[in-house]
Amino acid sequence: MSSRKKAGGRPLLSPRLRALALVLPLLLFILATFVAPLAEMFRRSVHDPLVADALPETVAALRGWDQLSPPGDAAYEALARELQEVRAENRARVGQVGRRLNRVESGMATLVATTARELAAAPGASAREKLIGIDAEWGTVDKWFAIQSAGQRFTTRYYLNALDLDRRPGQGVVRQEENRRIYLLLLSRTLWVSLGITALCLLLGYPVAHLISHARPERQNLLLALVLVPFWTSLLVRTTSWIVLLQNEGLVNDMLVGFGLIADDGRLALVYNMIGTFVAMTHVLLPFMVLPLYSVMRSIPAVHMKAAASLGASPFRAFWRVYWPQTLSGVGAGGLLVFILAIGFYITPALVGGASGELISNKIAQHMQTSPLNRELASALGVLLLAGVGALYVVYDRLVGVDKMKLG
Amino acid sequence: MRNPQQTLTRRTAGTRWALRSLAIAFVALLAASGCAREEEVPSLTIVSFGGSYGRASTKAWFEPFEAATGIRVDVVDYNGGLAQIRAQVEAGHVFWDVVDMDLADAVAGCDEGLLERTDKAALAPADDGTPAVEDYPEESVTECSVGNLRYATVVAFNTEKFPGEKPSTLNDYFDLEKFPGRRGMRRFAQENLEFALMADGVPPSEVYATLDTPEGVDRAFRKLDTIKEDVVWWETGAQPPQMLADGEVLMSTAWNGRIFNAQVLENQPFEIIWDGNVAGVGQHGIVAGTPHLEAAMDYVVFASSPENQAAISRYISYGPLRFSAYEYVSTHEETGIDIRPHLPPPPSDSSNSLFTDWKWWSDNADEMNERFSSWLAR
Secondary structure (H helix, E strand, C coil), X not given: CHHHHHHHHCCCCCHHHHHHHHHXXXXXXXXXXXXXXXXXXXXXXXXXXXXXXXCHXXXXXXXXXXXXXXXXXXXXXXXXXXXXXXXXXXXXXXXXXXXXXXXXXXXXXXXXXXXXXXXXXXXXXXXXXXXXHHCHHHHCHHHHHHHHHHCCCECCHHHHHHCCEEEECCXXXXXXXHHHCXXXXXXXXHHHHHHHHHHHHHHHHHHHHHHHHCCCHHHHHHHHHHHHHHHHCCHHHHHHHHHHHHCCCCHHHHHHHHCCCCCHHHCCCCCCCHHHHHXXXXXXXXXXXXXXXXXXXXXXXXXXXXXXXXXXCCHHHHHHHHHXXXXXXXXXXXXXXXXXXXXXXXXXXXXXXXXXXXXXXHHHHHHHHCCCCXXXXXXXXXXXXXXXXXXXXXXXXXXXXXXXXXXX | CCCHHXXXXXXXXXXXXXXXXXXXXXXXXXXXXXXXXXXCCCEEEEEECCHHHHHHHHHHHHHHHHHHHXXXXXXXXXXXXXXXXXXXXXXXXXXXXXXXXXXXXXXXXXXXXXXXXXXXXXXXXXXXXXCHHXXXXXXXXXXXXXXXXXXXXXXXXXXXXXXXXXXXXXXXHHCCCCCCCCEEEECCCCCHHHHHHHHCCCCHHXXXXXXXXXXXXXXXXXXXXXXXXXXXXXXXXXXXXXXXXXXXXXEEEEEHHHHHHHHXXXXXXXXXXXXXXXXXEEEEEEXXXXXXXXXXXXXXXXXXXXXXXXXXXXXXXXXXXXXXXXXXCCECCCCCCECHHHCCCCCCCCCCEEECCHHHHHHHHHHHHHHHHHHHXX
C-alpha cells in the first residue's frame, strides 16, 4: 500500500536513476557486445588451462625439471596414468591435448593420440619403457618441454609467438627460427600501409571536400552524391571492380596499350600487389575522410580568405595561415577514422593484395577460422593490435587533442 | 508554467504503461514460439558450401532424402571451418545437425569433441555384400565422419593461349622457360608443397616421407622459389577460372569442379592437366549434441549408399568414394555428356595422383602455415 501512495505522490525513481534507466539499454548493449568480448579476448590470450587440467600431475612432476635430459620416472608414470585416465573419461580430450601440444612442438598431435591408444597394451616393466617403446620420441627433451610449456595455466607464450619469439628448452626466450618469423613483419607492414593510406586519403580528399563545401547548393548535392553512392555500394563489389579495372588485361592496361604508352607484352602489374591494396583501400576509405572535412569546411566563413587577401596575404599564405588551421579538427577526425578502419581491413587486402599485400588482420582471421584453429594466438595478436592503436591514440591526443576533433 | 512534479508523475505513469505492455508482448512472443516448437514437423538442418556445389547436393541428396523419409531438410550455407560448430557446441545450443566438411576439419572436429562418433556398421554394404568400411579407400572415413565425394586440386589452362605446344604435365606448370607467363596458385601451404615436390621428381608415394624431413620441406620451398616471382595468388575457388578467362594467368591450380563448370556451362576453352593432381575427400559429419541424432544418422546412411553417393556426379564433376559406386556414374544431367573423363581419377588409377595425408597435415600445419606465410612475405 505504501508503494502505491508513494507512486501517487512522488515519482518512483529519482531523476538521476531515471536518467540511468534511459541509458541502461545502451550501456548493457555496449557491455555485452564490446566490453565483454574484449575482456574475453584478453583472458584467452593469457589463460590456457586445457593441458594443466588434463595432465595435472605430469605438469607438477615437470616442475623444476632441468630441461637438459629427459625427466625422471615420476613424470613418465604420471603421464602414462593420466593419458589413460583422460582417454577413459573422454576420448575427445586426448585430441584436444594433442593439438594444444602440437602448437609448441610439431608432431605432438599424432604422438599423443597413438600413445594414449597403445598404452594399455604396451609391453615394458616401467612407464618409461612403455612410452619409449611406443615411440622413441618420448626419450627426447623436446616432447617433454612441450608438455611443460603448454602446461602453464597462465602463460605469456602466445604473446611471445605473436612477437616472433619462442621458448627453447634450456635457452629461455629466443627469436623464432628465421624461416618462421612473420608476425612482426605483418604488424609493421599493417602500420605503415595504414599510415600511407591515411596520407593518400587526405591528399585526395582535402581538395574534394573543399570543392564540395564551396560549390553552389545544387552542384553541392550532385558532388555529395558522387561521394556517397560508392560509400553505399557493397565493399565486395567495389573491391572486385578494381580487379576488373587493374588486372593484366583490364581496362587501365588496355587503355595504356591502346594509346601506345606501354608495349602489349609490357603490361603493368597493378593488382595482386601493394599497388592494388593501396588503390582499392584508398578508394573504399575516401568517404570517411571527405565527409568530416566537408562538415568542418562548410562552417568556415568565406570572408576569412577574402579578409586575408585584402590584408595582402598571397593565396598560399592565406590558405596556410587562415584556412588550414581551421580545418585541422576535420583532418584529425578523418585521419583517425581512416587509420583505425585501415588497420582492421581484411577482405580487400585478401582479394587484391596478393603475396605482398597480406596484413595482420588476415592472419588473425586465419587463426580464428581455419584448421588448425589457434584462437589464443589470434587473441594475443588482437590485443597487441588494440594496444598499438591505443598508444597511437594517446600520442595523437598529446599532439592534436581529441577534444578538438570534429566528426560532423 | 507547469508544475514539474506533476509532469514527472505523468511521465512515470507513461513509462510504467510502456513497460507493462512490453512485458505482455514479451510473454506473448514466448508463448508463440513455444507453440511453434510443438507443431514442428520432423526436420533436419544440413550445412553445406552453397553455390553450384550446394545446388548439386540438393538435387543429389537433400531432395531424394526428403522424398524417401518425409523429413524436411533445411539447408544452410557456410564457408567451411569449425568456428561456428564450436560456438554451438560450447554454448550447448546446437541447431546444425549434419555438416558437409573437408577432411581436415572432420579430423580436427573429431579430436576436439565437436562431432558425434558415427557407427560405420550402420552403413549400407556394397551390392555384392562387401561391408561399407572395406568399400571405401583408406582414410576416407574417420571416427566421426563418412566420406561423401572425391575432388581434386589440378592444374588448368586456357587452350586459346597455346597456339603451339600445350602443357601436359605438372612439370610444365613449373617450367617458366618452356611456357613463360604468370601462374595462379592458392595462397595456402597445403597442396603447394606437394605439387612442388612432385614437380621436382618425387614420386607421389614418397611425397609425405620427403616432407617429413627438414631437407624435404626446404626442397619444396626451393622449388616454389623458382616460380614465386610469376605467381598470382588466389584465395577463393571462383578466382582461378576468372583469372584464366581474363588472361590474368597462363595456367593456374584450381579445384576440378570449378573448371568443369566453366568448361561445360560457360563454354570456356579450358583444359585440365590430371598429371600430379592432389585428391581430397569431402565428409559428412554430425554435430555433437544435436537433438536430431537419429534423423542425422539416417541422412548420413542414405547419402552414403553406393547409388546415392554416385548421384552427385550427375550434377557436378565430383566423384564418389566407394569403389562399388563407380558403376552408377554415367552422365551429366544438364548437358547429357559423359561425366567420367571429368571426374578425379578413381583410386584404382593411381598413375600420378596424390592423396592428401591429413595425419601429416594435422601434425605439421601449425608450423607449415607459418613457414609458408613467412616465405611469402619475403
